[in-house]
Amino acid sequence: MKDEAEIFSSFKKNVSLAPYTSFRIGGKAEYFFTAFKKEDAISAISFVKKTKKPFFILGFGSNLLVSDKGFKGLVIKIGFKDIRTKGLKITAEAGAPLGLLMLKAQESGLSGLEWLSGIPGTLGGAVKGNAGSFKKSMKDIVKKAEVLDARTGRIRFFSNKECGFGYRKSVFKKNNNLVILSAELELKKKERKRIKEEMKKYFETKQQTQPLNFPSAGSVFKNPGKKSAGELIELCGLKGKRIGGAEISEKHANFIVNKKNAKAKDVLSLINLAKKKVKSKFKINLEEEIVLLGFKNKKKY
Numbered sequence: 001m002k003d004e005a006e007i008f009s010s011f012k013k014n015v016s017l018a019p020y021t022s023f024r025i026g027g028k029a030e031y032f033f034t035a036f037k038k039e040d041a042i043s044a045i046s047f048v049k050k051t052k053k054p055f056f057i058l059g060f061g062s063n064l065l066v067s068d069k070g071f072k073g074l075v076i077k078i079g080f081k082d083i084r085t086k087g088l089k090i091t092a093e094a095g096a097p098l099g100l101l102m103l104k105a106q107e108s109g110l111s112g113l114e115w116l117s118g119i120p121g122t123l124g125g126a127v128k129g130n131a132g133s134f135k136k137s138m139k140d141i142v143k144k145a146e147v148l149d150a151r152t153g154r155i156r157f158f159s160n161k162e163c164g165f166g167y168r169k170s171v172f173k174k175n176n177n178l179v180i181l182s183a184e185l186e187l188k189k190k191e192r193k194r195i196k197e198e199m200k201k202y203f204e205t206k207q208q209t210q211p212l213n214f215p216s217a218g219s220v221f222k223n224p225g226k227k228s229a230g231e232l233i234e235l236c237g238l239k240g241k242r243i244g245g246a247e248i249s250e251k252h253a254n255f256i257v258n259k260k261n262a263k264a265k266d267v268l269s270l271i272n273l274a275k276k277k278v279k280s281k282f283k284i285n286l287e288e289e290i291v292l293l294g295f296k297n298k299k300k301y
Contacts, residue, residue: 007033007043011074017066020058020077022120024215025264026066027294029056029075036079038093038181045150045179048074055150056293057179059095059122063129063217067294068264078124080181085110088189089143093182094124098131102199111190112141114198118206119218124180128172129289130165134202139165143186150177168222168289211249214257220271221254221286229278229286230254236277243269268295 015032018024030053035041041057048055054073058064081095085108092101098121102113115136116126125131127145130138142165145158164171172178206212221229233239233253240250242259244266249255256270275286 007040007047011044015075017058017061017070017075020075021061021064021066021217022215023061023065023217023258023262023267025068025258025262025267026064027068027070027264029071029073031074032077033074034077034079038080041076041078041080041179041181042148042153044074044076045148046153049150056176057124059125060097060120062120063125063131063289064291064293065217065264065267067292069294071294078122081122088187090185090187091182092123092185094122094127094180096123098122098126105187106192106195106199109189109192109195110187111195111198112185112187114195115202117199117202118210118212123183127163127180127183128170129168130170130173132168134205137165139163141185141187143184145172145180145184146182147172148179148181150179155181209252211251211255211257214249214259216249216255216257217290219254219289220256221274222289224284224286227282228254232278232282232284232286233274236274236281238274238277241270241273243273246270248274264295268292 011031011033013031014028016028017026033044035044045055056071056075058075058077078095080093083092083096083101083104090105098116098119101123102116105113115134126138127142142160142163145163147156147158149156172180223229230253238248239253241248245260245262246266247257247259248270249257256267278284278286
């Protein structure tokens with residue numbers, strides 16, 4: 001385990017965050033550090049807490065819009081990603097890619113992750129946001145999570161109930177000081193061939209309905225009720241609406257895509273336009289599913 005002085009010497013300055021997000025958009029982080037071990041992430045957080053600078057935990061950056069002005073603080077890129085299987089359980093570190101996690105489960109004849117097919121991201125981010133698709137979510141499979149409480153420096157284990165899962169939310173999304181280090185998933189036995197077939201089916205559905213050929217952050221808004229956010233936005237005539245290099249996808253209206261060198265301000269303008277139009281036409285307030293980082297007058301993470 002590196003001491004805090006050694007950790008600080010490893011911090012990089014003024015690092016562009018755009019390459020670290022699926023949107024390929026965003027300004028620079030004042031400080032940037034990749035933690036390849038849980039202990040190094042803990043040391044980095046301990047150090048930055050003493051400086052009173054904010055910190056942000058970055059996984060795959062697939063549900064994230066970073067301001068063009070960047071982030072004044074420390075961004076910690078999670079690089080620890082060990083995956084272990086035992087019986088019906090998979091225990092994986094927060095940086096484990098969802099795609100690799102899904103394949104490891106399939107190889108072990110473990111079912112319950114097939115719906116992750118085509119979803120970019122890491123386990124930590126998926127647990128934090130209670131990622132979901134096809135009426136399934138992380139809530140269904142998380143048994144417990146190993147978590148650092150940045151306020152006290154202590155590590156705690158949260159049961160499924162203590163994770164406070166809700167629709168695209170958890171106790172970790174409400175409290176930035178709770179940092180997911182790993183999670184244990186409980187799955188079910190199934191024939192590997194059947195698991196592979198289901199993975200393929202889910203991926204093909206995503207290919208047909210989502211604009212996977214352009215950089216995006218996935219679904220921008222939470223679904224507010226009987227009609228999905230995408231349906232509401234489409235009914236407002238906003239499919240294909242473009243501002244700068246960003247566009248509300250013609251394939252799926254709840255996706256904003258980086259069509260050509262888009263800026264965060266372009267995406268934010270489309271977000272605000274969609275919210276305004278849906279509010280005016282349907283009296284419904286759309287709520288962002290994606291995380292907004294570094295924006296003034298927006299919820300901070």
